[in-house]
Structure formats: C-alpha cells, structure tokens
Amino acid sequence: MIPQQKKHPGPFLALEATTENISVAQAAWSLSPEVMQFSESVWLVDLGATWSYWKHRAVGQHKGLAWLWRQLLERHFQSDATQLFGSDPGYRGAIAPHPWAALLLLNSQAQHQVAGLCTFEGKRGQRFWNRCSWNTWEATHRAAGGPFKQTLPKFDPGGFNRAVGRFAKTAQRLGFERPSFARSLPAQGVQNRYGLLLSQLWSHSFGAGPSQTDPFVWTSAQPSPPPSLHRVLDDSPVLWEQVEPSLKPDFDQLSKIAGTKQVLQMDWCLFLTEGEPVHLQLDFRHPHHLGSEQGHQQTALARSQLAFEAARSQGLHRLDREEEYCELPPVVGWDLTLTQCIDEPDLMLDLFGGLAEQGSGLDSLRRLENQLPIPLHRYQLHWDWQPENSYAEAGEFSDQEATAFAPGLLETAKNRPLLVRQQPARLEQPPRQLEFCESTSGHWWAASGDVNREYYRSNARGRSVWVFQNAQGQWYEQGLFS
Amino acid sequence: MNQLTETLTPLRADLEQRLAQKGLRLQSRPTVSHLRSGVQELDQFLGGGLRWGEISEWGLPLGKEGRRWVLPYLKAASQKNWCLWVSGYQDAEVFPPAFFAQGVRPERLVFAQSRRPVQELHAALIHSLFKLIVLDGSQGLTPGALAFLESKAREQRQAILVLRPFLLSNNQGNVWAKFRVNGWREPSGSYLLRSLRGLSQAELRCPGFS
Numbered sequence: 305m306i307p308q309q310k311k312h313p314g315p316f317l318a319l320e321a322t323t324e325n326i327s328v329a330q331a332a333w334s335l336s337p338e339v340m341q342f343s344e345s346v347w348l349v350d351l352g353a354t355w356s357y358w359k360h361r362a363v364g365q366h367k368g369l370a371w372l373w374r375q376l377l378e379r380h381f382q383s384d385a386t387q388l389f390g391s392d393p394g395y396r397g398a399i400a401p402h403p404w405a406a407l408l409l410l411n412s413q414a415q416h417q418v419a420g421l422c423t424f425e426g427k428r429g430q431r432f433w434n435r436c437s438w439n440t441w442e443a444t445h446r447a448a449g450g451p452f453k454q455t456l457p458k459f460d461p462g463g464f465n466r467a468v469g470r471f472a473k474t475a476q477r478l479g480f481e482r483p484s485f486a487r488s489l490p491a492q493g494v495q496n497r498y499g500l501l502l503s504q505l506w507s508h509s510f511g512a513g514p515s516q517t518d519p520f521v522w523t524s525a526q527p528s529p530p531p532s533l534h535r536v537l538d539d540s541p542v543l544w545e546q547v548e549p550s551l552k553p554d555f556d557q558l559s560k561i562a563g564t565k566q567v568l569q570m571d572w573c574l575f576l577t578e579g580e581p582v583h584l585q586l587d588f589r590h591p592h593h594l595g596s597e598q599g600h601q602q603t604a605l606a607r608s609q610l611a612f613e614a615a616r617s618q619g620l621h622r623l624d625r626e627e628e629y630c631e632l633p634p635v636v637g638w639d640l641t642l643t644q645c646i647d648e649p650d651l652m653l654d655l656f657g658g659l660a661e662q663g664s665g666l667d668s669l670r671r672l673e674n675q676l677p678i679p680l681h682r683y684q685l686h687w688d689w690q691p692e693n694s695y696a697e698a699g700e701f702s703d704q705e706a707t708a709f710a711p712g713l714l715e716t717a718k719n720r721p722l723l724v725r726q727q728p729a730r731l732e733q734p735p736r737q738l739e740f741c742e743s744t745s746g747h748w749w750a751a752s753g754d755v756n757r758e759y760y761r762s763n764a765r766g767r768s769v770w771v772f773q774n775a776q777g778q779w780y781e782q783g784l785f786s
Numbered sequence: 787m788n789q790l791t792e793t794l795t796p797l798r799a800d801l802e803q804r805l806a807q808k809g810l811r812l813q814s815r816p817t818v819s820h821l822r823s824g825v826q827e828l829d830q831f832l833g834g835g836l837r838w839g840e841i842s843e844w845g846l847p848l849g850k851e852g853r854r855w856v857l858p859y860l861k862a863a864s865q866k867n868w869c870l871w872v873s874g875y876q877d878a879e880v881f882p883p884a885f886f887a888q889g890v891r892p893e894r895l896v897f898a899q900s901r902r903p904v905q906e907l908h909a910a911l912i913h914s915l916f917k918l919i920v921l922d923g924s925q926g927l928t929p930g931a932l933a934f935l936e937s938k939a940r941e942q943r944q945a946i947l948v949l950r951p952f953l954l955s956n957n958q959g960n961v962w963a964k965f966r967v968n969g970w971r972e973p974s975g976s977y978l979l980r981s982l983r984g985l986s987q988a989e990l991r992c993p994g995f996s
C-alpha cells in the first residue's frame with residue numbers, strides 16, 4: 305500500500321456491493337489498475353488510468369461512457385438470485401471528478417436506498433447530490449477517520465469528528481437545510497472555525513471550488529503478487545536485434561502467468577555486466593492482453609524496443625564514479641513484472657467480446673496505438689458553436705448528443721478552415737480585405753473568455769486567413785484556409 | 787493452408803464444370819484499381835481517380851485552399867475504409883469539424899500530429915488498416931523513405947498522398963510519386979490543379995465544390 309497524492313484527474317468511482325458474496329475488489333480491478341480500499345465495504349477506482357480505453361470501447365458500442373460502465377458493473381454484480389427475483393443490480397456506484405465527491409454521492413444514494421450507478425454530471429446524480437443530508441455528510445466524514453489516520457501524520461480523529469459535528473449543527477442553525485444549500489460559505493471562514501482539513505474537503509465537494517491542496521491521500525491497493533518472470537541470459541546482448549529473440553518467448557511465458565490480465569504498465573529491469581540494474585517502464589495506452597499475441601508479441605516488443613533504444617541513446621546508465629554517460633553495457637538478464645493490469649474476466653468480454661467491434665478496425669487501432677510513440681486521435685462533433693469547443697475526442701460524449709446538433713454544426717464548419725492555430729494570435733493591425741463569415745456567441749454565463757466574436761476571412765497578402773474581432777474590438781488570427 | 791487448398795480445388799473444378807455446362811465461366815471478382823472522388827472532372831484529370839497502391843505528391847501552399855482537391859478523396863475513402871491524416875505543422879493543428887463538413891466520416895478518420903512520421907508513425911504507415919494516408923507538411927521524407935512507403939503502398943494497395951506546403955517544381959523531382967500536381971484557389975474563386983508529371987491533362991479548373 306503506497307500512499308500518494310493523486311496526479312491524474314480521474315474521474316473516480318466509489319463502489320460497494322448491495323448483495324453479499326460478490327467481490328467488489330474484483331469489479332474494481334476489472335475497470336482500472338488504480339484502486340483504493342476506502343473502508344471495509346467501499347472501494348474507490350481511479351478511472352483516469354484507463355479513460356481512453358473505455359472511451360474507445362464506448363465508441364465501439366455507439367454509447368456513452370456511463371452506459372458502458374453500468375453494463376460492465378451489472379454484469380459483474382448480477383448474481384443468479386438478483387436476476388431471478390429482483391431488479392436490484394447488486395451494487396451501488398457513484399462517479400465524480402474527485403474521490404471525496406464520489407464518496408459523498410455514494411452515501412447520498414445509500415441514504416435514499418437506491419442501487420445502481422449514478423454520475424455526478426447526470427440528472428440522477430445531481431438529484432442525489434443536492435439531496436445529500438447533513439447526517440450523510442457527517443457519516444461520510446466519520447468513516448474517513450480510519451484512512452485519514454493512516455495517511456495524514458497529524459490527524460486527530462476525535463477533534464476532526466467534533467469539528468464535523470459543530471459545522472453541521474451551525475450550518476443547520478443558519479438555515480442551510482442540506483450541505484448543497486451552503487455553497488456560499490467562504491472556505492477561509494470554514495478553515496478558521498473548523499480547521500484546514502475540513503475546509504479543504506468542503507472545497508472539493510460542496511464548496512465554491514477545489515482547493516489548491518488536495519487533502520485526499522490515495523492509497524493504492526495492490527492485487528496479490530503481480531505476474532513476473534526472471535531470466536538469466538547465456539549470452540550478453542548489447543543491441544536490440546540481439547535482445548529481441550530472447551524477449552519474445554519471455555512475453556509468451558508471461559502471458560501464460562498473467563492469464564486474463566491485461567497490462568497497462570510493465571517494469572523491465574535489466575541486469576547489466578556492470579553498474580546498477582536499469583528499470584525501463586513500458587507504458588501501454590490501452591490495456592494489452594499478451595496472450596492475444598502469442599508467438600509474435602508485436603505490441604509488447606514494439607514498446608520494449610522504444611524503451612530500450614531510448615535508454616541506449618539517452619545514456620540512462622551511468623558508470624560508477626564517472627560523470628560521463630555511456631551506452632548500456634551488455635545485458636546479462638532481466639525481470640519482467642506487470643506493474644499495472646486490469647483483470648477483465650471473460651464474462652465481460654462476452655458482453656462486448658469484440659463481437660460488435662469485429663471488423664470495425666477499432667481493435668486493430670487500439671493495438672496500433674499501443675505500438676506507437678505518439679498518440680493517434682479520433683474526434684467527434686460537440687454541441688458548441690465556439691470553434692475550439694465544437695469538437696472533442698471520440699467517445700467523450702454520447703452519439704445522440706452530437707447527432708442532434710450535427711446538421712447545424714456541420715453547416716457552420718463548412719466556412720471554417722482545415723488548420724487552426726493552437727492559440728489565436730493577437731494582430732496589432734486590423735486585417736484588410738475582409739469577408740464576413742459568422743458571428744459566434746460564447747458562454748456568457750462563464751466567468752472568463754470572450755463572449756462574442758465576429759469571424760472574417762481576410763484575403764490580404766495572397767493568403768486566406770481566418771480572423772476574428774472580439775467584443776473589445778481586438779483582432780486575432782485563428783486559422784488558415786488551406 | 788495446404789489442407790484448405792486441397793479441399794477447395796475439387797470444389798472449384800466442380801463449379802467450373804457445372805458453369806461450363808450452362809455456357810458460363812467462373813471469373814474472379816474484379817479488383818477496383820481507382821478510388822473515385824465523385825467529382826467527375828477531377829477523376830478524369832487523374833486518369834480515372836486515385837490509384838490504389840501508389841504515392842502522389844501535391845503542392846498545396848498554405849492559405850491557398852488547395853486541400854479542397856484532396857477532401858473529395860478523403861470523403862470517398864472514409865465511407866468504407868480507415869484513413870490517416872498526419873499533420874506536420876508545428877504551430878497549427880487540424881480542425882476536424884471542417885473535414886467532417888465536407889462529408890468525411892468521423893468514425894473512419896484518424897489524425898496524428900507528427901513532423902517526422904516515418905520515424906514516429908512507422909507502425910501505422912505500414913499497417914494495412916489505413917487505406918488512404920495523407921502526409922501533410924511532413925519532413926524527413928527522403929528518397930529512401932519514399933521508396934519504402936511506395937513499396938508498402940503497392941503491397942497493401944494503399945493510396946498515400948504527400949502534401950507539400952509549397953508549389954512543386956520540376957527542379958526537384960520525386961521519382962516515387964506516380965503523379966505530381968500543384969493546386970490552389972484563384973482570387974476569382976475557382977480552384978486550379980496543374981500537372982507537373984504523370985498526367986495527360988495539363989490543367990483542371992473547377993468553379994467550386996458542392
């Protein structure tokens with residue numbers, strides 16, 4: 305168990321079983337390698353680690369991510385009994401941008417005795433979020449005492465619980481019936497009266513916005529010993545071409561040890577003729593099943609080659625007592641360890657099982673992405689008239705959402721260029737030879753950003769450039785008609 | 787494989803015999819040699835369309851809207867096949883809705899940002915998944931790299947389009963491209979495509995694309 309501050313943005317799933325004898329941990333590890341046991345019954349899953357993979361899968365089904373996760377969880381938790389005698393999906397889950405918000409949402413759902421999955425952004429999730437009672441809020445904080453005591457060195461459970469009780473009582477006396485009503489409470493005031501930790505948690509849930517410091521310490525749970533393999537080499541290869549023939553059968557062997565596990569990260573520890581062992585981290589963009597490439601191991605070898613060549617060229621290895629860098633000395637052996645995996649059982653594969661995706665090329669695309677040093681992108685339309693928000697990575701939103709606005713968005717896009725600047729460039733002089741294109745209104749409700757823009761095509765200097773003037777009269781160049 | 791051939795050969799012979807009795811002949815499915823854009827004049831100009839298994843080179847200066855000549859092929863290819871568009875510009879990125887607005891299927895179009903695709907996208911360029919590959923503004927396309935791409939395109943019947951952000955000239959040739967053209971939009975609004983090599987017609991003028 306390694307406590308650490310979370311670096312990637314989530315989202316996070318809080319998960320518990322509503323029926324006995326079903327492993328929540330197994331369900332959690334089928335979704336992401338980043339899993340934390342929060343309490344005896346509740347597990348947290350960081351879905352950010354496998355976000356792009358699930359997006360791919362959702363696209364393959366022409367559905368949204370929430371739909372996909374719901375299907376996966378229902379498959380896992382539905383026992384014969386629940387299928388026969390009731391509509392209880394067998395679990396309760398809540399997805400939110402922060403683990404603390406996910407926990408509160410889960411407990412609010414439990415307070416209303418509702419099972420199934422809800423998301424923070426969804427209508428159902430918002431209903432539970434707004435109806436979260438002070439009792440639920442207090443109970444969630446008290447339940448956090450155990451994990452906080454383990455991870456925060458100066459944590460005083462008694463004092464924290466008293467502060468929580470006082471905060472809830474005072475807020476109710478002030479007329480805030482539920483935590484969601486007390487959004488206006490200033491973070492500084494909460495900190496002065498009830499302490500820093502409570503104020504930070506408040507900021508990450510019902511407060512005005514996330515605090516700069518995240519008090520939530522993630523404690524990654526590790527499944528039983530990770531699949532690994534040790535190899536001693538008879539020869540001492542130096543070049544990749546010499547390493548590859550020995551590495552390929554090792555991946556085949558490792559795939560047998562790993563079973564149904566799909567790898568996201570692998571540690572390749574090289575033992576050299578001199579110096580310390582060198583750890584090479586092999587990252588996969590999508591979970592990769594080694595068993596599916598028995599005999600050729602194209603994907604794993606491609607990732608290994610990239611890491612090996614990078615190590616050689618960057619001179620990762622440094623000779624002892626010498627400041628100069630040199631290439632890797634000959635390799636005498638290695639350890640291969642699957643450090644991050646998801647375990648997606650056959651049951652789940654049956655549901656999507658590649659069947660719907662077979663022939664669509666998505667599976668090939670995922671494999672290809674795992675082999676490349678740079679990412680590939682697929683996009684979809686998004687209902688927003690502002691050019692920079694009018695598209696998103698495929699799978700970010702449900703198909704229905706994009707389809708509803710597609711005719712209007714496509715008509716608008718006909719007069720927009722193929723190439724745009726990453727950031728609009730400010731023009732000192734107003735452009736000449738203007739031809740009006742469109743008038744775009746942005747998010748007037750948002751605090752920042754331009755609200756209105758007038759777009760033109762400028763044909764000066766023999767080039768067709770896409771420019772706009774904002775409400776303040778400033779001119780920007782945003783794209784190039786190419 | 788041998789077992790399968792052994793099983794199929796007598797079946798084929800039997801079928802041929804039955805067809806012959808009816809005065810018919812077994813013919814293999816004709817392979818489509820061209821990708822047609824749907825713009826008749828353009829297809830005619832290129833000798834029936836874009837040939838599968840070949841590399842072509844296009845001089846399309848930025849800000850001159852010459853890429854409109856390429857989009858009909860991207861649209862046609864994306865209806866059934868996967869397409870890869872590699873953009874090699876450092877300070878600019880693709881704006882996908884403008885591609886979709888021209889009828890390109892979002893589900894079948896994959897983008898990558900790479901200045902040196904031969905190194906960074908090697909596995910993708912040689913993969914049979916992509917039938918149409920557009921390398922826009924790519925660097926490092928040496929004669930050796932182009933020869934390699936040409937052989938792969940021929941082997942896998944892919945169409946590879948190399949787009950240059952400048953007008954091509956005959957001073958610097960590209961022996962691996964089957965044809966070389968320059969394209970742009972004139973101030974009058976009509977689109978112009980001028981052949982440098984490999985095409986019988988010298989010039990094509992198009993008032994616009996629907």
